[in-house]
Amino acid sequence: MLDTVIVGGGPAGLTAGIYLLRAGLTCALFERQFVGGQAATTNVIENYPGFPEGIGGPELSLKMAEQAQSLGLDIRYDEAERLELAGKVKRLTAAGRTIETRSVILCMGASPRRLQLKDEERLTGRGVSYCATCDGALYRGRRVVVVGGGDTAVEDALYLSRFASSVTIVHRRDAFRAQRALVTRMERTPNIDILRSCTVDALFGEEKLEEIALRDVTSGKTRALPADGLFIAVGMEPRTALAEGQLELENGYIRAGEDTRTSLPLVYAAGDVRTKPLRQVICAAADGAVAASMAALDLGA
Numbered sequence: 001m002l003d004t005v006i007v008g009g010g011p012a013g014l015t016a017g018i019y020l021l022r023a024g025l026t027c028a029l030f031e032r033q034f035v036g037g038q039a040a041t042t043n044v045i046e047n048y049p050g051f052p053e054g055i056g057g058p059e060l061s062l063k064m065a066e067q068a069q070s071l072g073l074d075i076r077y078d079e080a081e082r083l084e085l086a087g088k089v090k091r092l093t094a095a096g097r098t099i100e101t102r103s104v105i106l107c108m109g110a111s112p113r114r115l116q117l118k119d120e121e122r123l124t125g126r127g128v129s130y131c132a133t134c135d136g137a138l139y140r141g142r143r144v145v146v147v148g149g150g151d152t153a154v155e156d157a158l159y160l161s162r163f164a165s166s167v168t169i170v171h172r173r174d175a176f177r178a179q180r181a182l183v184t185r186m187e188r189t190p191n192i193d194i195l196r197s198c199t200v201d202a203l204f205g206e207e208k209l210e211e212i213a214l215r216d217v218t219s220g221k222t223r224a225l226p227a228d229g230l231f232i233a234v235g236m237e238p239r240t241a242l243a244e245g246q247l248e249l250e251n252g253y254i255r256a257g258e259d260t261r262t263s264l265p266l267v268y269a270a271g272d273v274r275t276k277p278l279r280q281v282i283c284a285a286a287d288g289a290v291a292a293s294m295a296a297l298d299l300g301a
């Protein structure tokens, strides 16, 4: 039986691994996709201390994983499909196998919210994207649309304006939530067209996205806009399905304080998946460190 199992290999999970191993605990980390999580999908991270010129998201992610693996972290590229969190012996099922552990650190992070349009899933990867920094370069010289009104949407529009021939940003309200400085930069960018009080109502295209239907919220009128790419940036959803019915949640996030302890003993939630005021790499890494230290303390290690 392991001392700890970590679910999720983003900044929170990788940092938890580093701290657990340095505390002499046995552990395994399960990651269903790639290490770094959301951090690995961003072009550059400019606010993580120690990198005055910024660092690429994938590069920082690989460095974190390398550091954890150099200490002996067992990273298993499998999706955790089921968790049994109550009781002294906790169980995780992945790839048809169940392993037992004394404690669990949940670091499943969050994922982008969908618009819930009829053809959205079908056209995802065929013009519809949730990550401008991942896919932006594919749209060099093309017409793209960004949906959303927060920092991410405006940052995406600015980033895409470097590649695309035209960027249209569509926001359902008449004012952007994004930082003022970002909005001003966007307003001054010649190839960004800003549509306020407007929604994307439908997507069209057979093999790939060709056109979107826009609706003016005030007049109710719809019109078609040809588009090669649609970047959806309308918020995040915590990945808490594994914990539902077992742990207390708040607004969909796992309820946990600064000590990362959840409503069950020896179960911790670290990073974007837990209730917290700021969701950033530094906070996720900090949570991972705290969760590992709390696990070591609670296990009497």
Ligand SMILES: Cc1cc2nc3c(=O)[nH]c(=O)nc-3n(C[C@H](O)[C@H](O)[C@H](O)COP(=O)(O)OP(=O)(O)OC[C@H]3O[C@@H](n4cnc5c(N)ncnc54)[C@H](O)[C@@H]3O)c2cc1C
Pocket (backbone or CB within 6 Å): 007, 008, 009, 010, 011, 012, 013, 030, 031, 032, 033, 034, 035, 036, 037, 038, 039, 040, 041, 042, 044, 045, 046, 047, 048, 078, 079, 080, 081, 107, 108, 109, 110, 111, 131, 133, 239, 242, 270, 271, 272, 273, 279, 280, 281, 282, 284
């Ligand atoms: C486009 C973008 C740009 C960003 N830019 C910045 C920035 O410049 N600076 C900054 O500080 N922050 C930035 N962030 C936010 C930052 O990336 C996140 O706050 C941080 O990655 C959260 O780390 P995490 O470990 O909590 O979760 P995540 O990074 O979401 O990682 C969670 C991991 O868990 C895995 N997982 C989920 N469920 C399972 C399962 N059942 N089994 C196995 N694995 C599972 C996922 O595959 C994922 O790898 C950005 C985020 C995005 C999306």
